[in-house]
Amino acid sequence: MALRARLSSELPAKLVVPAMPTPTTITPTREHKFKTNTILASHGRPPWYDETGKRISDAFVIGIAGGSASGKTHVARQIVKALGSVPTVVILSQDSFYKWHTPAEIELAYASKFDFDHPDALDMPMFASCLRDLKEGKQSNIPIYSFKEHQRLDEKKYLYGATIIIAEGIMALNDPSLRALYDLKIFVQCDSDLMLARRIKRDVTERGREVEGILEQYLRYVKPSYDNFVGPTSRHADIIVPGSDNNVAIDLISTHVRRQLAERATPFRKNIAATPMATPMEERASFWSTNKDHASLIVLPQTHQLIGIYTIIRDKTTKTQDFIFFVDRLAMFLMEKAMEQLPYRSKTVTTPIGADALGKELDAKYICGVSVLRAGGPLEKGLQRVLNDVPMGSLLVQTDTGSGEPLLLHVMLPEYIRLRHLAVDTWVFLLDAQIGTGAAAFMAIRSLLDHGVRQDHIIFVTFLVARSGGITILHRAFPQVKVVCGAVDEVLREAWLDPYDKDLGSDAPNTNAERRKCYIVEPGMGQIGDRYYL
Ligand SMILES: Nc1ncnc2c1ncn2[C@@H]1O[C@H](COP(=O)(O)OP(=O)(O)O)[C@@H](O)[C@H]1O
Numbered sequence: 256m257a258l259r260a261r262l263s264s265e266l267p268a269k270l271v272v273p274a275m276p277t278p279t280t281i282t283p284t285r286e287h288k289f290k291t292n293t294i295l296a297s298h299g300r301p302p303w304y305d306e307t308g309k310r311i312s313d314a315f316v317i318g319i320a321g322g323s324a325s326g327k328t329h330v331a332r333q334i335v336k337a338l339g340s341v342p343t344v345v346i347l348s349q350d351s352f353y354k355w356h357t358p359a360e361i362e363l364a365y366a367s368k369f370d371f372d373h374p375d376a377l378d379m380p381m382f383a384s385c386l387r388d389l390k391e392g393k394q395s396n397i398p399i400y401s402f403k404e405h406q407r408l409d410e411k412k413y414l415y416g417a418t419i420i421i422a423e424g425i426m427a428l429n430d431p432s433l434r435a436l437y438d439l440k441i442f443v444q445c446d447s448d449l450m451l452a453r454r455i456k457r458d459v460t461e462r463g464r465e466v467e468g469i470l471e472q473y474l475r476y477v478k479p480s481y482d483n484f485v486g487p488t489s490r491h492a493d494i495i496v497p498g499s500d501n502n503v504a505i506d507l508i509s510t511h512v513r514r515q516l517a518e519r520a521t522p523f524r525k526n527i528a529a530t531p532m533a534t535p536m537e538e539r540a541s542f543w544s545t546n547k548d549h550a551s552l553i554v555l556p557q558t559h560q561l562i563g564i565y566t567i568i569r570d571k572t573t574k575t576q577d578f579i580f581f582v583d584r585l586a587m588f589l590m591e592k593a594m595e596q597l598p599y600r601s602k603t604v605t606t607p608i609g610a611d612a613l614g615k616e617l618d619a620k621y622i623c624g625v626s627v628l629r630a631g632g633p634l635e636k637g638l639q640r641v642l643n644d645v646p647m648g649s650l651l652v653q654t655d656t657g658s659g660e661p662l663l664l665h666v667m668l669p670e671y672i673r674l675r676h677l678a679v680d681t682w683v684f685l686l687d688a689q690i691g692t693g694a695a696a697f698m699a700i701r702s703l704l705d706h707g708v709r710q711d712h713i714i715f716v717t718f719l720v721a722r723s724g725g726i727t728i729l730h731r732a733f734p735q736v737k738v739v740c741g742a743v744d745e746v747l748r749e750a751w752l753d754p755y756d757k758d759l760g761s762d763a764p765n766t767n768a769e770r771r772k773c774y775i776v777e778p779g780m781g782q783i784g785d786r787y788y789l
């Protein structure tokens with residue numbers, strides 16, 4: 256409703272954008288040859304949740320319908336191009352949702368006697384469900400369809416983290432449950448002869464077809480389907496875009512989408528900023544006073560041995576070789592402690608002298624590790640020592656130098672998390688060097704929850720937690736996540752970081768354009784990832 260109102264203030268209720276008076280030639284590029292459901296552009300994803308940990312915005316979804324070869328994919332790609340530097344954009348092709356075909360149906364397809372242009376040829380409920388998951392910020396595993404084999408392939412394409420989704424297909428506006436998911440509905444209008452000419456060219460070069468078969472299929476199914484099912488859906492569109500010379504329409508659409516995204520953006524880091532004011536005094540006092548038995552924050556016993564290891568690691572004069580050795584040792588201590596957080600069940604074994612011994616065995620279905628790059632990397636070795644062959648994944652979270660917000664730049668997760676039905680039974684050791692503002696921890700935990708990992712199955716392992724930082728807000732947002740750490744440092748302060756300096760920044764104002772604002776845990780251990788790897 257709100258969108259319609261806003262759209263109508265920007266555009267007439269239904270906009271038919273005329274073709275450009277002077278035709279421009281768009282040279283088909285290699286990318287036109289592929290119909291892939293893929294992340295086409297990613298400039299990092301800013302927070303999609305607030306400081307309570309709840310998701311605050313859905314992805315912006317554009318539905319594009321039109322006849323076969325009218326230019327739907329082309330329009331989708333032009334929109335992505337025109338949007339420029341925006342967060343993650345995904346193009347979801349309805350073609351991927353053609354149903355699985357029997358050998359008899361495939362034989363008919365090769366003889367151009369199978370109707371791929373009826374709405375029943377597509378698995379609409381599956382398309383709607385995958386689209387809904389992506390819109391709601393969850394992962395989706397999309398089927399892959401081969402036009403050459405007229406068959407759905409065995410493998411699937413994993414997608415996660417879209418901020419904008421463009422769903423395109425001949426029947427994209429056909430189904431009411433699909434239409435309900437779109438924030439913007441587009442119909443690509445194109446002359447029949449142009450569509451036929453393009454289809455012949457494309458099907459011969461890209462889909463392994465012959466002209467005679469293409470024409471037979473066109474007359475028997477494609478043309479009647481356009482008249483009966485596809486063309487009439489143009490009445491549901493917000494915008495009608497011409498199938499050629501459509502630069503004006505593309506500009507209009509991209510401006511609208513950019514404005515919508517700007518309206519949805521909310522500052523995050525500022526809200527959890529590393530100031531003692533981030534949570535009320537009483538809440539922090541109660542968190543730390545109960546922290547000894549606190550189920551959510553487990554601090555390693557402060558033995559002389561442990562403090563000795565920290566002393567070496569904190570010392571800026573420690574040589575890289577020694578730093579790596581002691582970080583690896585500390586990682587082992589932390590991981591051993593973290594392993595205690597997993598469930599165990601009773602088990603009786605027979606000893607070599609034939610006696611029964613009552614013991615315990617791990618009771619976790621799936622376990623994996625995910626490190627927040629680069630700083631979480633040094634903990635990986637510790638995890639691999641306590642759990643042989645544990646599947647590892649990573650998340651690259653970095654601070655946007657302009658906005659100061661964390662950005663999710665890369666997601667590489669193990670199958671136990673990528674597949675939702677496994678994720679619910681998966682225990683995840685989430686590894687990061689420290690929890691300062693908590694911004695990276697928030698993003699990493701939220702990403703796992705989006706995949707269906709249970710909050711109480713996440714064990715966050717870290718070297719250092721800042722007492723005055725975001726840990727209390729993190730705990731408030733995700734009370735069931737356990738944090739295992741080796742030391743608690745008192746101070747978290749703002750500073751300027753020089754990318755070429757391994758020592759951490761000063762309070763001096765930003766004189767060097769490359770320096771960026773950061774938050775420093777004090778006394779801290781410096782940039783652990785840099786000291787370990789560089
Ligand atoms: N505006 C355009 N100008 C020039 N060629 C185009 C234009 N739109 C589409 N084409 C070409 O037409 C063919 C079919 O376009 P495509 O976008 O794949 O259609 P659809 O996704 O609707 O089936 C492609 O080879 C593409 O390069």
Ligand SMILES: O=c1ccn([C@@H]2O[C@H](COP(=O)(O)O)[C@@H](O)[C@H]2O)c(=O)[nH]1
Pocket residue numbers: 322323324350353364371372401402404405406424425477
């Ligand atoms: O195995 C198949 C599946 C589909 N088709 C034809 O594809 C078009 C839809 O794809 P567009 O990319 O939108 O053109 C549809 O008209 C089907 O006839 C096919 O030939 N073989």
